[in-house]
Amino acid sequence: MAELANCTRCDTLYVKTMRDICQGCYQEEEAAFKVVYRFLMDQKNREASMAEIVEVTGIDEALIIKFLKEGRLQASQFPNLAYACEQCGTSIVSGRICSHCTAQLKQALNEHEALQTKSQSKHKSDKDKTNTYYFFK
Numbered sequence: 001m002a003e004l005a006n007c008t009r010c011d012t013l014y015v016k017t018m019r020d021i022c023q024g025c026y027q028e029e030e031a032a033f034k035v036v037y038r039f040l041m042d043q044k045n046r047e048a049s050m051a052e053i054v055e056v057t058g059i060d061e062a063l064i065i066k067f068l069k070e071g072r073l074q075a076s077q078f079p080n081l082a083y084a085c086e087q088c089g090t091s092i093v094s095g096r097i098c099s100h101c102t103a104q105l106k107q108a109l110n111e112h113e114a115l116q117t118k119s120q121s122k123h124k125s126d127k128d129k130t131n132t133y134y135f136f137k
Ligand SMILES: [Zn+2]
Pocket: 007, 008, 009, 010, 011, 012, 021, 022, 023, 024, 025, 026
């Protein structure tokens, strides 16, 4: 049985695929991608800003950012094509969050892990104590 889902763009019910959008929207996005891509491939447009691209191509900024996050457009190749970090809003050119937030996230994760290990070993020593207690009783 084919699984049905609602398209995240237009809400149409469609047969679920690898994509979270329906075939119609997919084709629209592909067409939009080609427009943006062709625009950026033009040497003189390499340094266009997001606002300029939106204005000239008529493509939604959100869609262009989606292409960037998917890595289909490499913002690192286009100096002015930065977008906001999902955590702090800093301008970034690749991934979903900036390097600062990535580092913070990693640190938080490490701390969380360290804390877990600590509580585990604490638990263990408590148990040891109990055992000793019983042993001497
Ligand atoms: Zn759709």
